[in-house]
Every structure is written in structure tokens, then in C-alpha cells.
Amino acid sequence: MPYKRIKWLILWTPTVTIALWEYIRHTFLLPYLSMDLGNALAPVIVLTVTVTLVYKLFHLLEQTSDSLQRERLAKAAFVEREQLARELHDGISQSLFLLSVKLDKLEHTQDKESVQATAQQIRKTVKHVYDDVRQSIASLRSEPSMTEVQWMQSVEEMAVELRLGGLQVELDWRLTDSDLTSKEKIELLAIVREAMLNVQKHARAKRLIVNAFKAENISAGGFNCTIMDDGIGVDDPALEAKGRYGVRMMRDRANAMGWQFEVGRNDSKDNNQTVGTVVAVTKGG
Incomplete structure (x- = not known):
């Protein structure tokens, strides 16, 4: 039985009981019961109903409340697990992938100076992973602020890493600090970073273009952001394949913000190069 219905039954049962007793007494029992006896029986009847029916309703209310509490705890635990998954994926997983790219580069490097430079980059990435682990442990339950995540710095650093690979x-970013809220900046940058990293992982591309701008054909405060590459493209079934957590998380982030999210194959031409995959995020419309 729904929680609210139980509360209404508890509230109305004594009232309905006394009203029903008075109706029966005056309609059927008045010739047999005196007024004093009827008045004396009224609280006894209400107490009897309260001890039986209302007591059971209170017990049912407690059970329903406990069930709702367990559901809230289960939902909170699920949210914590989702947050943990995002923390691991956005920070540690991405950093480890970049580390593997640098190790591959190191294996094929013959020049001593290049080896030293790559080794220095690896040490920097390892320190970055260590910092990510500490930050994930310390602030898993708190929403990161823009004091922790510098606006556009992470995307620019990702671009540098990918260029080294x-x-x-090509970055064409025309959104400014005032165009987005702090929450929007965090979520959009997380989507862009993941899309850029997916190009390195899966697209076999030579070229990556990131555009972000306010468009005249969308509502005030809206924007368009696209991440395009000239790789092998992607099919819809592949997007839902097991293990494709990145695409799923990008879509979840966009949906949570009320944005439109699209990803797929695009065979249009851009400067005579085929755009293999396009990820598009739009606010407004």
C-alpha cells in the first residue's frame, strides 16, 4: 500500500469510526440505548478500532518507511558507484592509456635525447595518476569545482598529449568563461576529453578537429560542440558494444545536463578529407 494512503487512513479512521457510530446509534439503536450509554460507548469503540486497525496501519507504515529507506540507501550506493566509475574512467583510466602510448613510443625511439624526453613524460604521467588516485579518494563524494579543474586546461593538455602521439x-574553442556555468564546464570538458581520447584509441585517425561555439540558431545560453576525425568511422551497433563505457558515460553526462548528444559516422568532406566519426553536443535548439 502506498505510503501516503496509509497516512490518510490513519488520519481518517477515528473520524470515520465516530461518525459511523453516531449514525448507527441515532438511526437504529436510539430506542434501545440511552444518551448517556451511547456517549460512554463512543470513546470505547474509537479506542477499540484504534488498538486494532490503526495499530496495524502504524505497523504497515513503519514497514513501508523502512522499505523506502532501504531503496534510498540502495540508490545512494548506486550513485556512489557511478561516481566512482566516472572518477576512475575520467582520471586514472585515461592517464594509464596515455602512459601506454608513451611506452610504445619509447620502445621505438632510438635517439637518446628523445628517450630521455619520453621518460620524463612518463614520470609526469605516473605522478598525474598518483594525484588522481589521491584526489579520487579524498573528494569522491564532492563535486569538483572550477578551482580544481582549470577551464580548458585539461583539453589543451590532452591535445598536446595526442600531438606527441x-x-x-586542431582546437577552435570560442566559448568563454561567462558562456557556461561551472557545472556545465566540468561536464562538457569531460565529454570532450573522452571523445578526443576515443579518437586516439579506436579511430586510426590522422586528424582531429574540436569546435565549440555559440550558434545563432539556438536559444540564449546554448552552444554547439563537435569532435570530428578522419578515421575509420563507427557503426551504431559498435557504440553499444560491451566495454564501451566511454560512449555510455558521455551520453549519460549530456542527458543529465539536458543536452542533445549524437555520435556516429559522417561521410561528409572537410578540406577534401573524410570525417570518419562525429561527436556532437548541443545545448538548446
Whole structure:
């Protein structure tokens, strides 16, 4: 029985009981019961109903309340697990992938100075992973603020990392600090970073283009952001394949913010190069 219905039954049962007793007494029992006896029986009847029916309703209310509390705790635990998954994926997982890219580069490097430079980059990435682990443990339950995540710094650093891996990265970012809220900045940058990293992982691309701008054809405060590459493209079934957590998290982040999110194959031409995959995030419309 729904929680609210139980509360209404508890509230109305004594009132309905005394009203029903008075109706029966005056309609059927008045010739047999005196007024004093009827008045004396009224509280006894209400007490009897309260001890039986209302007591059971209170017990049912407690059970329903406990069930709702367990559901809230289960939901909170699920939210914590989702947050933990995002923390691990956005920080540690991405950093470890970049570390593997640098190790591959180190294996094929013959020049001593290049080896030293790559080793220095690896040490920097390892320190970054260590910092991510500490931050995830310390602030897993708190929402990161823009004092912790510098606006656009993470995307620019990602672009540098991908360029070191041989990918041509072009950034055309026309959104300013005042165009987005702190929450929007965090979520949009997380989506952009993940989309850029997916290009390095899966697209076999040579070129990556990131555009973000306010458009005249969308509502005030809206924006368009696209991440395009000239790789092998992607099919819809592949997006839902087991293990594709990145695409799923990007979509979840966009949906949670009320944004439109699209990802798929695009065979249009851009400067005579085929755009293999396009990820588009739009606010407004």
C-alpha cells in the first residue's frame, strides 16, 4: 500500500469510526440505548478500532518507511558507484592509456635525447595518476569545482598529449568563461576529453578537429560542440558494444545536463578529407 494512503487512513479512521457510530446509534439503536450509554460507548469503540486497525496501519507504515529507506540507501550506493566509475574512467583510466602510448613510443625511439624526453613524460604521467588516485579518494563524494579543474586546461593538455602521439589536433574553442556555468564546464570538458581520447584509441585517425561555439540558431545560453576525425568511422551497433563505457558515460553526462548528444559516422568532406566519426553536443535548439 502506498505510503501516503496509509497516512490518510490513519488520519481518517477515528473520524470515520465516530461518525459511523453516531449514525448507527441515532438511526437504529436510539430506542434501545440511552444518551448517556451511547456517549460512554463512543470513546470505547474509537479506542477499540484504534488498538486494532490503526495499530496495524502504524505497523504497515513503519514497514513501508523502512522499505523506502532501504531503496534510498540502495540508490545512494548506486550513485556512489557511478561516481566512482566516472572518477576512475575520467582520471586514472585515461592517464594509464596515455602512459601506454608513451611506452610504445619509447620502445621505438632510438635517439637518446628523445628517450630521455619520453621518460620524463612518463614520470609526469605516473605522478598525474598518483594525484588522481589521491584526489579520487579524498573528494569522491564532492563535486569538483572550477578551482580544481582549470577551464580548458585539461583539453589543451590532452591535445598536446595526442600531438606527441602523432595525431594532428586542431582546437577552435570560442566559448568563454561567462558562456557556461561551472557545472556545465566540468561536464562538457569531460565529454570532450573522452571523445578526443576515443579518437586516439579506436579511430586510426590522422586528424582531429574540436569546435565549440555559440550558434545563432539556438536559444540564449546554448552552444554547439563537435569532435570530428578522419578515421575509420563507427557503426551504431559498435557504440553499444560491451566495454564501451566511454560512449555510455558521455551520453549519460549530456542527458543529465539536458543536452542533445549524437555520435556516429559522417561521410561528409572537410578540406577534401573524410570525417570518419562525429561527436556532437548541443545545448538548446
